[in-house]
Amino acid sequence: MKPPAARAHRDMILEVANLTMRFGGLTAVDRVSFTALRGEITALIGPNGAGKTTLFNCITGFYRPSEGAIRLHRPGALPVDLHRLAGYRIARSGVARTFQNIRLFPGMTALENLLVAQHNTLMAASGWAVGAVLGLSRYPAAERAAIEVARRWLLATHLLDRADDPAGALPYGAQRRLEIARAMCSSPGGPALLCLDEPAAGLNPRESEELARLLLEIRADGTSILLIEHDMGVVMKISDRVVVLDHGRRIADAAPAAVRSDPKVIAAYLGEEGEEE
Ligand SMILES: Nc1ncnc2c1ncn2[C@@H]1O[C@H](COP(=O)(O)OP(=O)(O)OP(=O)(O)O)[C@@H](O)[C@H]1O
Numbered sequence: 001m002k003p004p005a006a007r008a009h010r011d012m013i014l015e016v017a018n019l020t021m022r023f024g025g026l027t028a029v030d031r032v033s034f035t036a037l038r039g040e041i042t043a044l045i046g047p048n049g050a051g052k053t054t055l056f057n058c059i060t061g062f063y064r065p066s067e068g069a070i071r072l073h074r075p076g077a078l079p080v081d082l083h084r085l086a087g088y089r090i091a092r093s094g095v096a097r098t099f100q101n102i103r104l105f106p107g108m109t110a111l112e113n114l115l116v117a118q119h120n121t122l123m124a125a126s127g128w129a130v131g132a133v134l135g136l137s138r139y140p141a142a143e144r145a146a147i148e149v150a151r152r153w154l155l156a157t158h159l160l161d162r163a164d165d166p167a168g169a170l171p172y173g174a175q176r177r178l179e180i181a182r183a184m185c186s187s188p189g190g191p192a193l194l195c196l197d198e199p200a201a202g203l204n205p206r207e208s209e210e211l212a213r214l215l216l217e218i219r220a221d222g223t224s225i226l227l228i229e230h231d232m233g234v235v236m237k238i239s240d241r242v243v244v245l246d247h248g249r250r251i252a253d254a255a256p257a258a259v260r261s262d263p264k265v266i267a268a269y270l271g272e273e274g275e276e277e
């Protein structure tokens with residue numbers, strides 16, 4: 001039998017090592033290290049301003065970290081240094097994300113939002129337009145396939161009956177689900193790693209319950225998830241591991257039950273309430 005460390009390394013999908021992000025004099029992420037395992041839901045929690053979104057922005061290439069490394073591990077391939085790549089190349093290597101504030105195209109229909117997300121796949125099939133101009137294109141087949149992928153995710157997110165509605169006209173909870181559908185459509189065969197920034201924010205209890213079920217389905221289909229979330233009901237129910245940040249530092253990294261009873265974590269959240277008074 002292999003020692004646990006070797007097993008963990010083999011199963012790793014994301015490795016964050018000594019990551020630091022400074023904005024002028026403010027250190028938003030301070031020497032944070034953790035790993036996320038393949039096929040798991042890893043939650044990233046912590047009080048407001050802890051550095052969670054900043055960490056996501058480093059992983060997905062919105063920010064270039066001040067120090068440290070972020071590596072994506074894929075079976076049978078060399079690790080990818082995400083901290084050196086531009087955002088579009090990070091997306092192409094199989095990392096998808098949603099945003100804390102919804103960023104859909106509100107005037108486009110739900111279906112169109114999911115087709116736009118597949119732009120790269122469609123353009124590649126058109127030979128980056130040259131093939132299409134010459135009439136040699138595989139484009140119609142690729143377009144049909146793209147519509148099929150979009151329909152699959154509209155179905156999974158209970159939005160099939162809203163396919164032709166403008167995204168901006170959908171209720172808030174439906175827009176949140178559409179964002180997840182869009183992220184799932186963004187790479188062929190689905191992303192290797194899905195990064196969700198507070199997907200349950202603003203949802204009612206029934207919608208949160210549905211969201212939890214959707215994330216478990218996505219995990220079962222083989223996409224690993226990194227989940228920023230304040231809704232502890234959702235986090236404790238579906239996460240395999242929980243990493244806790246406070247003031248930019250990692251203060252805990254353990255199974256959900258252990259994190260819930262960790263005095264350092266409880267103190268960090270109580271401190272937040274104290275600061276609000
Ligand atoms: N672009 C930026 N420029 C300057 N400071 C920033 C920037 N982005 C974030 N910060 C600061 O970095 C710290 C961490 O912010 P971040 O948004 O990562 O926290 P968070 O954990 O996502 O919080 P929340 O739970 O409220 O979303 C905060 O003090 C924030 O003001």
Ligand SMILES: [Mg+2]
Pocket residue numbers: 052053054100
């Ligand atoms: Mg945030």
